[in-house]
Amino acid sequence: MLLSPNYSMSQNKLIYIETYGCSANQNNSEILAGLLTSSGFQITNNKEIADTVILNTCIVKNKTENKIKRKIQDQSKTKQLTIITGCMPDTDSKNIKQLNPKALLLGTKHLKSIVKTIQDKESTLSILNNSDNTINHNKEKEEKILLPKIPLNNLISITQISEGCLSNCTFCKTKLSKGNLHSYTQEKIIRSIKNDLEAGAKEIWLTSQGNGCYGMDRGSRELPELLTKILSLPHRFKLRLGMMNPQHVPPILNQLLEIYKNKKMYKFIHLPIQSASNKILKDMKRPYKIEEVNQIIKLFKDSFPNITIATDIITGYPTETETDHQLNLNFITKHKPNILNLSKFSKHKNTQAQSLKELPIETLNKRNSEIMRQHRNTASENKQHFKNQTLKVLVNKKTYLENIYEARDENYNIILIKSKDKSILGKTIEVKITKLGVHHMIGEILE
Numbered sequence: 191m192l193l194s195p196n197y198s199m200s201q202n203k204l205i206y207i208e209t210y211g212c213s214a215n216q217n218n219s220e221i222l223a224g225l226l227t228s229s230g231f232q233i234t235n236n237k238e239i240a241d242t243v244i245l246n247t248c249i250v251k252n253k254t255e256n257k258i259k260r261k262i263q264d265q266s267k268t269k270q271l272t273i274i275t276g277c278m279p280d281t282d283s284k285n286i287k288q289l290n291p292k293a294l295l296l297g298t299k300h301l302k303s304i305v306k307t308i309q310d311k312e313s314t315l316s317i318l319n320n321s322d323n324t325i326n327h328n329k330e331k332e333e334k335i336l337l338p339k340i341p342l343n344n345l346i347s348i349t350q351i352s353e354g355c356l357s358n359c360t361f362c363k364t365k366l367s368k369g370n371l372h373s374y375t376q377e378k379i380i381r382s383i384k385n386d387l388e389a390g391a392k393e394i395w396l397t398s399q400g401n402g403c404y405g406m407d408r409g410s411r412e413l414p415e416l417l418t419k420i421l422s423l424p425h426r427f428k429l430r431l432g433m434m435n436p437q438h439v440p441p442i443l444n445q446l447l448e449i450y451k452n453k454k455m456y457k458f459i460h461l462p463i464q465s466a467s468n469k470i471l472k473d474m475k476r477p478y479k480i481e482e483v484n485q486i487i488k489l490f491k492d493s494f495p496n497i498t499i500a501t502d503i504i505t506g507y508p509t510e511t512e513t514d515h516q517l518n519l520n521f522i523t524k525h526k527p528n529i530l531n532l533s534k535f536s537k538h539k540n541t542q543a544q545s546l547k548e549l550p551i552e553t554l555n556k557r558n559s560e561i562m563r564q565h566r567n568t569a570s571e572n573k574q575h576f577k578n579q580t581l582k583v584l585v586n587k588k589t590y591l592e593n594i595y596e597a598r599d600e601n602y603n604i605i606l607i608k609s610k611d612k613s614i615l616g617k618t619i620e621v622k623i624t625k626l627g628v629h630h631m632i633g634e635i636l637e
Contacts, residue, residue, distance in 0.1 A: 203308070205231050206240035210258060211248025213397040213432060215276060217334065217348040219246050222275070222304050224338030229305045233340065240270060242308060247276030249363045252536035259289055266290035271311055275301070277367035281540070298353075298367050299332045335374045336382050345586045345616050346393045347386035351379055351416065355399040356406060357435060359464075360475050360542035361504065361535065368399055371407040376416050380423075387425040392616050393586055393598075394420065394429045401431060402438030411438075414445035421452050428584055430602060433460040433500075437478040439486050447493050457494045458602035461486065462502035462531070466521035467514035470507050475542070480521070487525050498602045500529035505561055506554035507535050508546035515557045519564055526568035528603070529629070534558050566628050573603075573626045580622050580636065581605065585614045597621070597633070604630040 205226050209219040222244060223233045234240055243265060247258050258278065265272040272293040274286055279295035286293060296307055334350045341347070352373040355365060383394055396417075398404065405412025420429060439446070439461070450457060465471055466480050490497050503518055522530070534554045537544050548554075583597035583605050595614060597605045607614075607621055614635075621633030 203231050203241040204234045204239055205242045205244065205308075206234055206237045207244045207246060208237070208261070209246045210254055211246075211250065211276065213348050213395055214334075214350050214353075214399070215246055215248060216342055217339070217350055217397065218276070218298075218301060219244075220339040220341055220348065221301055221334055221337045222246070223340035225302065225304055226308075227340055228338045231305075231308070242271040242273065243268075244273045244275060244304075247274060247278035249277045249281055249367070249538070251533055252538075259285070262286055262293060263289040266292060271308065273304070273307060275304075277364055280367035281363055281538075299369075301334065302332060302337070331372055333372075333374050333378070335378045336385075341386075341391075343587060344390055346395060347383060347391040348395045348397060349379060349383055349386070350374070350398055351396055351401060351404050352398040352407075355435070356403050357400070357477075358475050360473070361464075361507070361538065363538035363541055364399065366540055371400075371403055373405050373407050373412070376412065376419060379416065380419055383420060384423065387423065387427060390616070392427050392584060394427055395432060396420075396430070397432040400433060400435045400438065402434030402442070406438075411442050414442050414449060417446075417449050417455075421449070421454050427454060428456050428598070428600075429454050430456045430458055431460075433462055436461050436463065436483045436486065437476070440482060443486060443489065447489060450490070450494060453600075456598070456602040457497040457600055458500070459486075459490055459497060460500040460529075463521070464502060464504050465507065465510070465514065466503075466517040467510070470510055470514050473509045474504075474507065480517075484524075494601075496601045498529065499525060499527045500531070501525075501527045502531040502533070503561065504533050504535050505557045506549045508543065508548055510535075510549065510557075515560075518557075518561055522561060522564045522568055526572050527565065528569055528572055530562070530565045530569075532558060532562055532565070569628050570626070573628075573631060576603070576623045576631055577626055578623060580620055581633065582618055583607075583621055583633065584618050585616065588612075588615060605633040606630055607633045607635055609635060 207219050207222055209216055227233060245261060249255050273296055274293050275296040277298060280297045283295055286295060294307055294311060352371060354369040354371045356371050401413060461483060463483050464474060464476055468479050487499060581599045583599050585595050585597040587596040589596055593608050593610050595607050595609060597607055599605060605621060620636045622636055623631050624634050625632035
């Protein structure tokens with residue numbers, strides 16, 4: 191634990207951080223832990239002994255949001271200082287105040303205020319003097335780059351390259367919290383990644399609300415240039431490029447195809463289509479046609495036949511017909527995405543889709559089950575040719591199971607391996623694939 195010069199043992203406070211949502215949220219929790227630790231606080235994995243509980247929230251799915259709200263309410267029954275951060279404070283402050291009047295709210299653009307928030311609360315022993323309990327110490331844009339952080343996994347550098355987006359989707363509540371696109375400078379991103387690599391990271395995750403539009407707030411499409419600079423760093427690592435909204439890919443497609451030939455690039459692409467129906471895409475205000483997505487996937491598969499394709503689909507959008515649903519099923523059958531983030535449509539306050547009449551829950555459940563069943567079948571088909579193959583994998587994680595490690599091949603497939611040798615973490619080794627699952631494979635280490 192790092193201690194500040196003015197730190198004393200009587201001030202020692204244990205902090206518990208609970209994280210929900212995307213890799214950007216995971217990185218935000220790493221930053222919160224870094225800021226707190228460097229100021230003399232101590233992070234604990236035991237919620238029961240914590241003096242302060244921080245809930246880093248997500249609002250993408252109603253199911254997750256409702257789960258978090260129950261936890262916020264439960265925290266009102268404890269003596270712990272409770273701080274709610276993530277996207278929820280920016281969109282649901284009144285509701286949170288009703289669930290837990292004692293909770294303090296820290297917006298997504300004010301993570302740097304976490305220490306002051308706790309110190310002010312401890313010194314005054316009363317709710318900070320804000321009408322909605324939301325801490326707002328700094329109204330300027332806050333960049334989540336080059337800040338102290340405690341990695342969730344020392345081998346993985348989660349690096350945010352921007353915040354916000356250029357989209358205006360009818361269903362999305364995240365935009366209300368994250369706002370418009372603000373791209374961090376290439377210089378800061380490179381410096382942050384260098385620091386992580388020198389600290390022992392072997393894997394780089396680039397994350398944001400949409401990586402494809404990086405730099406467009408400055409008038410240029412800078413993602414290819416950024417990727418090229420990162421890949422030229424003189425370290426051994428693998429780079430995973432996170433989600434890109436389909437409309438931003440065509441102008442840089444040829445450059446991306448060339449960049450993906452680099453051995454440091456994971457052959458992985460995440461294109462959230464949300465629907466395979468052009469009618470629904472138009473209703474959602476998603477500015478592309480499914481034919482463009484088909485072409486992107488085709489060209490990537492032509493160049494990298496085993497590439498991992500990830501996508502997102504919202505099933506049961508209020509204007510979705512059975513024909514639209516069939517188009518989603520056809521998309522799954524045609525492209526066999528390896529990873530599918532499937533959500534049933536749910537209304538969110540202050541979004542454009544809030545006033546639409548929802549489909550019957552029976553219809554949502556039926557369509558959701560049919561799509562997931564089709565995905566599981568086709569994802570299993572994808573893995574058949576890996577049986578008995580020998581693959582080079584990067585061991586990047588120790589699981590909770592005894593002697594079981596998680597590794598990734600060049601296509602970002604998950605391979606579980608058994609070993610008593612703790613030194614394999616961070617190493618590239620050869621394994622023979624012995625068993626196949628829907629979303630993972632089991633490998634045996636070759637001596």
